[in-house]
Amino acid sequence: xxxxxxxxxxxADVAQLAGVSRATVSYVMNDTxxxxxxxxxRTRVLDAAARLGYAPSAAARTLRTGRSDVVLxxxxxxxxGPEVGSMLGNLSTALAxxxxxxxxxxGNREDRPMFEIWKAITPAAVIAYADFSPGEIEAMRAAGVAxxxxxxxxxxxxxxxLAVPQQLIGRQQAGHLISAGHTRIGYAYPDxxxxxxxxxPRLAGVRDECRASQVGGPAIExxxxxxxxxxxxxxxxxxxxxxxxxxxxxxxxxxxLAGARRAGLVALAVIGVDDIPAARLAEPALTxxxxxxxxxxxxxxxxxxxxxxxxxxxxxxxxxxxxxxxRESA
Amino acid sequence: xxxxxxxxxxxADVAQLAGVSRATVSYVMNDTxxxxxxxxxRTRVLDAAARLGYAPSAAARTLRTGRSDVVLxxxxxxxxGPEVGSMLGNLSTALAxxxxxxxxxxGNREDRPMFEIWKAITPAAVIAYADFSPGEIEAMRAAGVAxxxxxxxxxxxxxxxLAVPQQLIGRQQAGHLISAGHTRIGYAYPDxxxxxxxxxPRLAGVRDECRASQVGGPAIExxxxxxxxxxxxxxxxxxxxxxxxxxxxxxxxxxxLAGARRAGLVALAVIGVDDIPAARLAEPALTxxxxxxxxxxxxxxxxxxxxxxxxxxxxxxxxxxxxxxxRESA
DNA sequence: CTGTTAGCGCGTTCAC
DNA sequence: GTGAACGCGCTAACAG
Numbered sequence: 001x002x003x004x005x006x007x008x009x010x011x012a013d014v015a016q017l018a019g020v021s022r023a024t025v026s027y028v029m030n031d032t033x034x035x036x037x038x039x040x041x042r043t044r045v046l047d048a049a050a051r052l053g054y055a056p057s058a059a060a061r062t063l064r065t066g067r068s069d070v071v072l073x074x075x076x077x078x079x080x081g082p083e084v085g086s087m088l089g090n091l092s093t094a095l096a097x098x099x100x101x102x103x104x105x106x107g108n109r110e111d112r113p114m115f116e117i118w119k120a121i122t123p124a125a126v127i128a129y130a131d132f133s134p135g136e137i138e139a140m141r142a143a144g145v146a147x148x149x150x151x152x153x154x155x156x157x158x159x160x161x162l163a164v165p166q167q168l169i170g171r172q173q174a175g176h177l178i179s180a181g182h183t184r185i186g187y188a189y190p191d192x193x194x195x196x197x198x199x200x201p202r203l204a205g206v207r208d209e210c211r212a213s214q215v216g217g218p219a220i221e222x223x224x225x226x227x228x229x230x231x232x233x234x235x236x237x238x239x240x241x242x243x244x245x246x247x248x249x250x251x252x253x254x255x256x257l258a259g260a261r262r263a264g265l266v267a268l269a270v271i272g273v274d275d276i277p278a279a280r281l282a283e284p285a286l287t288x289x290x291x292x293x294x295x296x297x298x299x300x301x302x303x304x305x306x307x308x309x310x311x312x313x314x315x316x317x318x319x320x321x322x323x324x325x326x327r328e329s330a
Numbered sequence: 331x332x333x334x335x336x337x338x339x340x341x342a343d344v345a346q347l348a349g350v351s352r353a354t355v356s357y358v359m360n361d362t363x364x365x366x367x368x369x370x371x372r373t374r375v376l377d378a379a380a381r382l383g384y385a386p387s388a389a390a391r392t393l394r395t396g397r398s399d400v401v402l403x404x405x406x407x408x409x410x411g412p413e414v415g416s417m418l419g420n421l422s423t424a425l426a427x428x429x430x431x432x433x434x435x436x437g438n439r440e441d442r443p444m445f446e447i448w449k450a451i452t453p454a455a456v457i458a459y460a461d462f463s464p465g466e467i468e469a470m471r472a473a474g475v476a477x478x479x480x481x482x483x484x485x486x487x488x489x490x491x492l493a494v495p496q497q498l499i500g501r502q503q504a505g506h507l508i509s510a511g512h513t514r515i516g517y518a519y520p521d522x523x524x525x526x527x528x529x530x531p532r533l534a535g536v537r538d539e540c541r542a543s544q545v546g547g548p549a550i551e552x553x554x555x556x557x558x559x560x561x562x563x564x565x566x567x568x569x570x571x572x573x574x575x576x577x578x579x580x581x582x583x584x585x586x587l588a589g590a591r592r593a594g595l596v597a598l599a600v601i602g603v604d605d606i607p608a609a610r611l612a613e614p615a616l617t618x619x620x621x622x623x624x625x626x627x628x629x630x631x632x633x634x635x636x637x638x639x640x641x642x643x644x645x646x647x648x649x650x651x652x653x654x655x656x657r658e659s660a
Numbered sequence: 661c662t663g664t665t666a667g668c669g670c671g672t673t674c675a676c
Numbered sequence: 677g678t679g680a681a682c683g684c685g686c687t688a689a690c691a692g
Contacts, residue, residue, distance in 0.1 A: 121388065
């Protein structure tokens with residue numbers, strides 16, 4: 001009720017209290033390299049700022065510089081799991097260390113066209129886990145967005161780099177099964193259209209590995225998260241001699257396992273992706289492949305920071321990003 | 331490569347092309363009620379704007395009005411599951427329909443103090459799934475944030491409203507078990523400190539229901555997501571006559587199930603929360619309680635919109651927010 | 661009623 | 677270390 005009427009503390013307030021000009025305040029606050037400030041003045045300003053609880057207006061700063069300290073991550077509307085959550089947490093931390101703030105926009109087909117969104121934020125960079133048209137990307141660039149990273153999409157050709165780890169996941173899965181002696185591999189494709197963007201590169205990785213190892217291409221079945229339906233898929237695999245399957249992720253793998261139980265074909269080897277808690281708790285415990293989310297976050301962060309400072313992009317980390325977790329299911 | 335050097339399109343450009351003043355452009359773009367504009371002028375302006383691809387600078391607008399169209403959702407650093415993801419998706423849609431943009435900030439203990447974050451965004455409202463000190467909340471208010479909703483925390487006393495559904499979850503769980511004839515209930519508490527904020531009200535709900543039904547208070551065990559450890563908990567429950575347990579969520583419930591298998595005590599009834607895909611696929615399939623995320627999102631959206639327009643907050647929806655999904659485990 | 665003029669909000673940065 | 681213009685949209689005051 002007692003609306004404390006703090007009107008905003010501005011740099012003018014700080015300047016006044018410190019007995020200097022607003023320009024000086026700005027120089028001190030930003031450690032502007034081209035401008036030297038006496039140690040004495042500097043402390044006076046810093047002191048005044050602290051005493052008043054001054055924080056510069058992000059809006060004004062953005063207006064003036066044409067760029068904010070915000071990095072916007074656009075998510076499509078697929079069901080985001082804990083892995084993505086953890087990646088975003090890491091990314092947030094990594095960016096924060098560089099003075100950047102990560103915000104995430106949960107995508108949604110019903111949303112007004114996405115450009116409204118980045119215009120509302122004026123981000124320094126956009127990380128888009130979604131497909132943008134070249135036109136949209138160009139528009140963002142034009143509007144001052146320093147960098148548009150599309151970890152998965154077909155953005156600028158040189159920016160699909162993170163699609164590589166996705167393929168690595170598939171290779172790792174198939175590689176494990178093949179080296180365990182399986183010669184006929186199945187692929188359990190997700191039922192959800194929205195997951196294509198992840199599923200395709202993973203499947204491609206499986207294909208590559210099969211080809212490299214002279215094993216026949218994977219027998220693809222779409223598997224919903226439902227035991228009965230999965231059982232049919234399992235029966236079809238069995239009929240064609242498939243003895244091991246790579247699943248899109250742990251949930252799909254769990255469905256395959258449930259289907260195998262129901263079909264009475266428990267000998268089927270299954271390998272998932274992500275290592276969700278339920279994977280460890282399943283019976284049999286699920287063998288799975290994980291991605292080092294911290295490393296992905298670090299890479300993304302480095303890419304963004306480099307672009308903002310106009311430095312060349314860091315090398316894409318490839319190996320060591322994907323790890324196998326061996327358990328009983330394969 | 332050919333960096334098209336679009337410098338930003340401003341209202342001045344539109345004004346010039348339309349042959350009017352910048353003020354007129356502003357009036358047209360915002361449908362300012364106090365100012366009438368002839369249909370002719372209006373179309374000329376709209377036309378010019380469209381032709382130039384004009385979109386007002388959010389920064390300038392925010393600077394001038396002291397408020398942006400962004401609603402900021404602050405998440406703590408707990409593992410966010412798909413339920414939260416779906417809630418945020420719904421919320422995003424609902425807010426978008428009102429011309430508001432939702433952005434989410436994944437919390438992180440290492441982040442610089444959180445106020446830096448909302449100062450960097452100047453949101454119209456903040457929805458915080460985290461504990462803020464009254465001081466911090468007051469500071470946000472002072473800085474022009476129209477509303478701070480803390481669905482779970484102890485913000486202003488009148489804003490812990492959504493804690494109610496959390497309790498409802500617990501009541502629903504216990505109620506189901508009790509009406510199934512169980513007279514000694516256990517509670518499987520999560521291992522992760524960060525989940526307390528959810529776990530406490532849920533547990534409180536279980537307590538309430540037990541008391542209301544004259545059943546002894548729940549026997550609490552902390553259960554990690556690991557079968558062996560869960561087995562110990564199951565044995566302790568068994569020793570004290572517990573025949574049914576409410577789990578913090580489906581993952582914990584799955585752990586309890588795994589523990590029961592390992593302990594050879596498969597008769598234990600278990601009920602989870604969330605209905606994650608793995609719940610349906612488990613053996614036995616998990617009985618669980620779900621929250622209507624769309625309804626929660628609608629409520630949150632309505633609350634935010636009301637606050638921004640200075641209207642009174644909508645009533646808290648209580649019933650129909652929580653549903654039971656009966657399966658074999660209980 | 662229609663539309664214009666002009667100043668504000670606030671941090672940044674160049675010239676003195 | 678300072679003065680002052682600038683970035684861009686909003687809106688009160690005012691003129692046809």
